[in-house]
Amino acid sequence: MRTPEELISFTCSALDEVRSRPPLVQCLTNSVVVNFTANVLLSLGAAPAMVDIPGEAGAFARIASGLLVNLGTPAAEHRDAMVEAVTAANDAGTPWVLDPVAVGFLPVRTPLAFALRDLRPTVVRGNASEIIALAGAGSGGRGVDSSDEVDAALAAAYALAGMTGGVIAVSGPVDIITDGRELVRIDNGHPLLTRVTGGGCALGAVMAAFAAVDDDRFATTVAAATVYTVAAELAAESAAGPSSFAVAFVDALATVTAQDIARRAVLR
Amino acid sequence: MRTPEELISFTCSALDEVRSRPPLVQCLTNSVVVNFTANVLLSLGAAPAMVDIPGEAGAFARIASGLLVNLGTPAAEHRDAMVEAVTAANDAGTPWVLDPVAVGFLPVRTPLAFALRDLRPTVVRGNASEIIALAGAGSGGRGVDSSDEVDAALAAAYALAGMTGGVIAVSGPVDIITDGRELVRIDNGHPLLTRVTGGGCALGAVMAAFAAVDDDRFATTVAAATVYTVAAELAAESAAGPSSFAVAFVDALATVTAQDIARRAVLR
Amino acid sequence: MRTPEELISFTCSALDEVRSRPPLVQCLTNSVVVNFTANVLLSLGAAPAMVDIPGEAGAFARIASGLLVNLGTPAAEHRDAMVEAVTAANDAGTPWVLDPVAVGFLPVRTPLAFALRDLRPTVVRGNASEIIALAGAGSGGRGVDSSDEVDAALAAAYALAGMTGGVIAVSGPVDIITDGRELVRIDNGHPLLTRVTGGGCALGAVMAAFAAVDDDRFATTVAAATVYTVAAELAAESAAGPSSFAVAFVDALATVTAQDIARRAVLR
Structure with missing residues (x-):
């Protein structure tokens, strides 16, 4: 069990690593947030590549540094590409993040989310409702908004970590991250992040970028969430509303420093 | 026939309602504006959900508060999902908005637009060319820009209202809204709204959000157009060009007040 | 062989033409940048139309002023629409731009890019790796980032111009444009353009807009790249990061003047 101070120190080093390599992050994500996600990665210093068609997704997953699979708008061709990419990622050792958007109620993505869960994602990121649904409990949410409390997802996160052998990140007013052994709560972030579409989805891509460096x-995963939520706090200081916040947030991902993180990060 | 003052008073109440519920707005919209549309809804205070695949679109339309169907980039899978969603919306009583982008000339979307028209949308929103074409007159425009004058669409709007039994909104320098009995012209708005892609399309989503509250x-529909065009005027005051206008506009949707509306709205 | 001064003078006239007609630019482009591309065109003063489905793409290419085909996320339906649009464009004399994103390594888009190359695009725009790969040399890049030096692509650009009979534009820190006879290097631009997704892709659309006016x-093609890169320099003066740069850049495309171009353009 590391201390918060150790994890914050790791976060600062990992941010340097992301900016200096940079990792090539393949994203199979939804049509709503694909532009925002690419810009978040570019601003952070990573190299996004949205290679999302069957016949290419697998080949690319073998050479990518990290992979995001997000189920927000899972068209038939994308569903095939997701399975192809994940299979290749597992074979090649590419870390991958599953974001099971709105799993539980919707009849196409739900069985796909369970099938992908059973392929043992390196990281699962979702809100409380989604984590509960993916663990096989509850009925999921209606979309990207969580209707359960983050803490209520804790048992589900532990159960899910046991199923996947990976890391589970529950997003909310307080972020919870566990691998079934260690557990951290992150008290950073800002409500404006929930007023920008992709505010959660792009975090999954950032987790894939960070997973590539260690x-x-x-x-x-803790590092990704910490950098992301500290940048949100910096952006909120100058925002006049959700869209100026989004602009300032993407800017902040390019400029956030180790000092900002050391000064602001609240892990417990 | 209500007075402009009564409609403006209704608008202020309806805006409060949208922000306090908030309505869950399903959007089947085009790939160009899907991100902007979601951000417009989020900033306004509504909850967007872009559930747009066959097998899910209908199930979601039953629980959604409102539905937008926009024909801008109607891929085959989206066309199937649109019919599925509209059928379910009609069955469940979910109000829905049809935006028949570029109907008239283009050979795939035009018969689809007519078929959807005959399913009796709660609201149709388009520019003058599109309303004329959907009413079965004229040849439609070349895209989202209107080449007919808004007033010239008046007869078509009345005819279309007769066909659908719903509300028809004609966007342009002056917006016209009628249900075949009442008629309002809205003199608000700003030309910069035509320099942002989705400036018209996202209004359809806002009409779906407002349709959910009364x-x-x-x-x-008058309330949606009034809030939207007043926010555009507020945004234009600080804009240096189309993109800073778009940022300020989305911000303004979060901050526009009943006082702003009472002070600025010009309905006649 | 025209002098740089003659080309700069032409650029200023062509910008006036684009703003006064305006050209109708059909874009079959990738899902990541489709919104940004439309906004770039609208801000510049052109009329974007993302008509990208089989059954419509060809009909529209016959009436469009210019066409962009970008291979960034080539879904099956889009691949069919691309071939349909290009065939119609060639038949109708519509100028078209090919952007062979990531050609070389990826197994679906690579044969498509070669097939489209052989249909003789009016303009090919890519980074050095892509131009080298499309000329049949090298293995291409991993994505939109070029790993070859721009000057190293010079021989490939000449070879490709010979194959297509058209113009080849190599984007990079220095842009190179040749039709196999004339050659220009453009020293304008800003590194922030590489931190915004679509920074290169939208330039292809602008080249299609300019190709429509002469x-x-x-x-x-020189005019398009010059206006674009000068606008980038103007935007960088006020940017705090990649996203505020993107906003200022789109704004600058609406406001950049002949004087800005005359004062800043560095062609050689």
């Missing part, structure tokens, strides 16, 4: 995926 | 769909 | 496609 094999300690509990720590890289 | 059964008086003539009044909710 | 048959001298070497000069219109």
Whole structure:
């Protein structure tokens, strides 16, 4: 069990790593947030590549540094590409993040989410409703908004970590991250992040970028969420509304420093 | 026939309603504007959900508060999902908005638009060319820009209202809204709204959000257009060009007040 | 061989033409940048139309002023629409721009890019890796980032111009444009353009807009790249990061003047 101070120190180093390599992050994500997600990665210093068609998704997943699979608008061709990419990622050792958007109620994505869960994602990121549904409990949410409390997802997160052998990140007013052994709560972030579409989805891509720079995926996932939520706080200081916040947030991902993180991060 | 003052008063109440519920708005819209549309809804205070695949679109339309069907980039899978969603919406009583982008000339979307028209949308929103074409007159425009004058669409709007039994909204320098009995012209708005892609399309989504809060769909459609065009005027005051306008506009949807509307709205 | 001064003078006239007609630019482009591309065109003063489905793409290409085909996320339906649109464009004399994103390594788009190359695009725009790969040399890049030096692509650009009979534009820190006879290097631009997704892709659309206003496609391609990169420099003066840069850049495309171009353009 590392201390918050150790994890914050790791976060600062990992941010440097992301900016200096940079990792090539393949995203199979939904049509709503694909532009925002690419811009978040570019601003952070990573290299996005939205290679999302069957016949290419697998080939690319073998050479990518990290992979995001987000189920927000799972068209038939994308569903095939997701399975192809994940299979290749597992074969090649590429870390991958599953974001099971709105799993539970919707009849196409729900069985796909369970099938992908059973392929053992390196990281699962969702809101409380989604984590509960993916663990096989509850009925899921109606969309990207969580109707359960984050803390209520804690048992589900532990159960899911047991199923996947990976890291589970529950987004909410307080973020919870666990690998079934260690557990961290992150008290950073800002409500405006929930007023920008992709505010949660793009975090999954950032987790894939950080997963590429170190094999300690509990720590890289904590690092991703910490950098992301601290940048949100910096952006909120100058925002006049959701859209100026989004602009300032993407800017902040390019400029956030180790000092900002050391000064602001609240892990417990 | 209500007075402009009565409609403006209704608009202020309806805006409060949208922000306090908030309505869950399903959007089947085009790939160009899907991100902007979701951000417009989020900033306004509504909850967007872009559930747009066959097998899910219908199930979601049953629980959604409102539905938008926009024909901008109607891929085959989306066309199937649109019919599925509209059928379910009609069955469940979910109000829905049809935006027949570029109907008239283009050979795939035009018969689809007519078929959807005959399913009796709660609201149709388009520019003058599109309303004329959907009423079965004229040849439609080349795209989202209107080449007919808004007033020239008046007869078509009345005819279309007769066909659908719903509300028809004609967007242009002056917006015209009628249900075949009442008629309002809205003199608000700003030309910069035509320099942002989705400036018209996202209004259809806002009309779906407002339709969810009251059964008086003539009044909710007027309210949506009034809030939207007043926010555009507020945004234009600080804009340096089309993109800073778009940012300020989305911000303004979060901050526009009943006082702004009472002070600025010009209905006649 | 025209002098840089002659080309700059042409650029200013062509910008006036684009703003006064305006050209109707059909874009079959990738899902990541489709919104940004439309906004770039609208801000510049052109009329974008993302008509991208089989059954409509060809009909529209016959009436469009210019066409962009970008291979970034080539879904099956889009691939069919691309071939349909290009065939119609060639038949109707509509100028078209090919952007062979990530050609070389990826197994679906690579044969499509070669097939489209052989249909003789009016303009090919890519980074050095892509131009080298499309000429049949090298293995291409991993995505939109070029890993070859722009100057190293010079021989490939000449070879490709010979194959297509058209103009080849190599984007990079220095842009190179040749039709196999004339050659220009453009020293304008800003590194922030590489931190915004679509920074390169939208330039292809702008080249299609400019190709619509004059048959001298070497000069219109130079004009497009010059206006675009000068606007980037103007935007960078006020940017705090990649996203505020993107906003200022789109604004600048609406406001950039002949004087800005005359004062800043560095062609050689």
